[in-house]
Amino acid sequence: MSMIEFHNVEKYYGKFHALTDINLTIEKGETVVLIGPSGSGKSTLIRTINGLESINSGQLVVNGFDLASKKTNMNKIRREVGMVFQHFNLYNNKSVLENIMLAPRVVLGRKDDENKKVAMELLDLVGLADKAESMPSMLSGGQKQRIAIARSLAMHPKCILFDEPTSALDPEMIDDVLNVMKKIAKDSSMTMVVVTHEMGFAREVGDRVIFMDEGQILEDDQAKEFFDGQPSNERARQFLSKIIKH
Amino acid sequence: MINIIASHGSELLSGLGQTVLCSVIALFFSLIIGSMFAIFEVLPSKVLHTIGRIYVEVVRNIPLLVVTMFFYIVIPQYVASINGFVAGTIGLTIYTSAFIAETVRAGIQSVSGGQMEAARSNGMTYWQAMRYIVLPQAFKIVIPPLGNQFINLVKNSSVLAFVAGFDLMYVGNDIASTSFDTINSYLVVGVMYLIITMPLSYYMRYLEKRTNRGAA
Numbered sequence: 229m230s231m232i233e234f235h236n237v238e239k240y241y242g243k244f245h246a247l248t249d250i251n252l253t254i255e256k257g258e259t260v261v262l263i264g265p266s267g268s269g270k271s272t273l274i275r276t277i278n279g280l281e282s283i284n285s286g287q288l289v290v291n292g293f294d295l296a297s298k299k300t301n302m303n304k305i306r307r308e309v310g311m312v313f314q315h316f317n318l319y320n321n322k323s324v325l326e327n328i329m330l331a332p333r334v335v336l337g338r339k340d341d342e343n344k345k346v347a348m349e350l351l352d353l354v355g356l357a358d359k360a361e362s363m364p365s366m367l368s369g370g371q372k373q374r375i376a377i378a379r380s381l382a383m384h385p386k387c388i389l390f391d392e393p394t395s396a397l398d399p400e401m402i403d404d405v406l407n408v409m410k411k412i413a414k415d416s417s418m419t420m421v422v423v424t425h426e427m428g429f430a431r432e433v434g435d436r437v438i439f440m441d442e443g444q445i446l447e448d449d450q451a452k453e454f455f456d457g458q459p460s461n462e463r464a465r466q467f468l469s470k471i472i473k474h
Numbered sequence: 475m476i477n478i479i480a481s482h483g484s485e486l487l488s489g490l491g492q493t494v495l496c497s498v499i500a501l502f503f504s505l506i507i508g509s510m511f512a513i514f515e516v517l518p519s520k521v522l523h524t525i526g527r528i529y530v531e532v533v534r535n536i537p538l539l540v541v542t543m544f545f546y547i548v549i550p551q552y553v554a555s556i557n558g559f560v561a562g563t564i565g566l567t568i569y570t571s572a573f574i575a576e577t578v579r580a581g582i583q584s585v586s587g588g589q590m591e592a593a594r595s596n597g598m599t600y601w602q603a604m605r606y607i608v609l610p611q612a613f614k615i616v617i618p619p620l621g622n623q624f625i626n627l628v629k630n631s632s633v634l635a636f637v638a639g640f641d642l643m644y645v646g647n648d649i650a651s652t653s654f655d656t657i658n659s660y661l662v663v664g665v666m667y668l669i670i671t672m673p674l675s676y677y678m679r680y681l682e683k684r685t686n687r688g689a690a
């Protein structure tokens with residue numbers, strides 16, 4: 229069974245057609261990079277995967293759950309599908325450690341000893357063990373984002389969605405975050421869907437690159453083909469040449 | 475002023491007592507009712523949202539005296555016989571709850587939507603996200619404006635004087651009309667209100683400072 233399957237998915241915001249006939253299958257363990265111009269629907273697409281946005285028609289199956297069905301319990305999907313946001317969204321009223329431990333405790337009922345052990349291991353993984361007791365407001369953007377990643381990982385998800393995780397960061401912090409993401413991507417069991425224009429990252433750990441424009445998927449290639457050959461779609465080619473020049 | 479205090483001390487104290495009692499009771503219930511309607515207003519449910527909106531808009535746009543008179547006249551006629559103190563306290567509670575609902579709603583909505591989204595994406599239910607993430611942050615934001623509501627509540631409790639609630643204002647009216655020393659009577663009453671509200675005001679300022687430091 230695939231991790232994520234879109235079949236003829238349509239999404240409207242009022243009259244605005246945000247996603248048009250999306251067909252997409254993402255296998256377990258794959259790292260998929262989603263690119264496209266601003267307003268093309270990348271955020272909308274990735275947010276439908278954990279039900280932050282609902283779909284209007286078509287079929288969307290994530291981790292075996294049918295998201296189009298009203299009976300599906302979204303909380304169950306979200307336990308196994310984490311999300312990392314452009315603006316981090318750390319819990320402002322909680323320390324770093326509590327940010328990581330809260331959901332495992334209240335959602336999974338993980339006991340404190342175990343919970344803290346997992347959290348400290350993850351802080352080590354993201355290189356911020358010394359920040360365990362800090363409040364989010366005392367961290368830099370790059371540090372916040374690494375904590376947000378640790379917070380997602382603490383739920384032991386099968387899949388993590390990243391919506392432009394480095395685009396709100398100062399350039400010198402981007403690599404710290406990308407390096408953590410690369411570590412995760414190399415774990416072959418984790419499925420990752422990443423909206424990013426960091427083509428170095430896409431080239432190094434991406435399995436596939438998807439190009440969207442105006443709510444449609446125009447290109448869906450193996451990363452190798454995408455970068456070494458040429459995207460067959462004209463707009464994708466233009467877009468790629470623009471972001472690589474920068 | 476000294477004369478008034480000397481000759482009417484016990485009445486004034488009992489009036490002060492009624493005012494404090496009414497304020498504390500009204501505070502307690504208006505916090506509960508107000509928070510409930512505030513939560514109605516932020517819930518995804520359209521029906522509850524509408525109920526909350528209507529309640530707030532209707533109640534806070536009617537003068538306090540009218541709300542209070544309504545309870546003073548309607549309840550004894552159709553429900554149960556209650557005295558002016560009870561009617562006045564109910565009126566004050568209902569009236570204040572609408573303002574508290576507004577304050578708490580604004581507090582909840584000023585917590586960035588990203589906090590709720592992050593908590594939901596982390597697997598928490600709506601209520602877990604509210605309880606652990608959104609409401610604690612809203613509470614901090616809401617303390618100073620709520621403090622103002624409490625102070626208004628104490629002052630507004632003078633409405634009891636109109637429905638024979640035997641509060642401070644009522645006693646003040648009484649003394650003024652019997653002693654003919656109107657100016658001094660109301661001066662004493664004013665000072666006694668200050669005795670309640672000034673400490674509240676300072677305490678709120680202290681709380682505000684403390685939470686600002688804590689939130690760093």
Ligand SMILES: Nc1ncnc2c1ncn2[C@@H]1O[C@H](COP(=O)(O)OP(=O)(O)OP(=O)(O)O)[C@@H](O)[C@H]1O
Pocket residue numbers: 241244246264265266267268269270271272273
């Ligand atoms: N809640 C909403 N209500 C109405 N329109 C929306 C909403 N969210 C997004 N849109 C519109 O849907 C389109 C796609 O938005 P989306 O955020 O998915 O784009 P994006 O590809 O992520 O862009 P960016 O690179 O700027 O983040 C845009 O035209 C946007 O204005």
Ligand SMILES: [Mg+2]
Pocket residue numbers: 270271272391392
């Ligand atoms: Mg976006």
